[in-house]
Amino acid sequence: MHATTWANDPVNSPNHYTRSHPGMECIELTADTSFCLGNAIKYLWRYHSKGRPVEDLEKARWYLCRVIDYGEKIAWTRQQYDILTALVAHTVGVEARTWAKLKQGYPDSALALIDELIKRERDKQ
DSSP states (O other): OOOOSOOBTTTTBOOHHHHTTTTOOHHHHHSEEEEEEEEHHHHHHTTTSSOOOOHHHHHHHHHHHHHHHTTTOOOOOOHHHHHHHHHHHHHHHHHHHHHHHHTTHHHHHHHHHHHHHHHHHHHHO
């Protein structure tokens, strides 16, 4: 298994997956999820870090809509639950509430909050 180093390594540990949530890596949360849920998480995770926040949030929304449309049930492992707990604790406002709704397994509520994040990011432009 790969040891996490937290140094910028564009292949094994890119900044856009480590900078916004220090001490955690996105793959630790997404590895055991469905493709669509994992991608929704990935884009939500990194929207602060790649310089295209609206685009990343819209992608998170697109994938989360697929989770909802396919009727996927969200169930977390203990490690994933702990990561989500940390994300809720280390983020604020709408973003924290979005992670909380995902943690609770409520993708519809998370989707409404992503819409709010998209609106806020668009208003900044």
